Amino acid sequence: MAGIQARIETALERMLPGPDIAPARLHAAMRYAVLGAGKRVRPLLVHAAGEVVTPEGTEEWLTRLDIPACAVECIHAYSLVHDDLPCMDDDILRRGKPTVHVEYDEAIALLVGDSLQSLAFQLLADERTTLDAKTRIAMVRILAMAAGSHGMAGGQAIDLASVGEKLSMPELEFMHIHKTGALIRACVNMGARISGGLNENEFASLDSYGRCIGLAFQVVDDVLDAESTTATLGKTVGKDADDNKPTYVNIMGLSPAKAFAGELRAQAHQNLAVFGKRARRLGELADFIVLRKF
């Protein structure tokens, strides 16, 4: 996994506009938002799902997977930059350093998010890659659905509207399946769909796996927000509770939230059983998502 993280860092470095290219301040800020930090869970998921289709991938195959992997990381980085803005979560720390609007300014942060979102689709649509046109369009569709109002942005709208509200468990789940889960699920689907090697039942199993870990990611995020420190997470902790937002911890309690994350991990593994050793890395990522401490 460290090897994939390193190749993603190199690919992102190459795909982002250089810091000296005009408009230099915007390009430098885009690089500040994306490079040098972050767990790269989403790119790792794209690669791990690709490994289910082609276990011993050639360099050419890995290069194909780098494209959706970098595209989804651009969308993720954009969402963090916008989420940190004063009009949303109003946060000053992200990935262990000042947020983009603090380091630069609010207008630049807005434009960084806009530009990273555009760059994601530019990468997927680029005809110079080895992806055929049908695959490129399928990737664009999966990512657009996951990022837009039926996915992450929609979930964020519900999140903003839920401040001070008492949500039921199904309402909380709906919000997080969209806000956090949709993009994670899209990673698995993009990695799996990049080659036609799986049947529809197998796609459905991977999709269910993606749904489980997408939700688990958020449950664990809520647990870490309650239990961890700002230094360990590189972002301000306890903010959701302070902002009076519903979380798994304040609705279920800490222990039941941890138990729920464990159940989702078990369900994720069940969905992988059919793939045997080919899904080893996806299994390890489910474990990481639930057992992580940062």
Ligand code: GRG
């Ligand atoms: C602004 C449209 C828009 C959406 C924002 C993702 C999101 C929606 C907001 C982020 C708020 C947040 C902390 C959500 C919890 C789950 C999450 C996405 C955590 C951050 O992801 P990690 O832990 O971060 O993968 P790194 O830095 O490791 O990439």
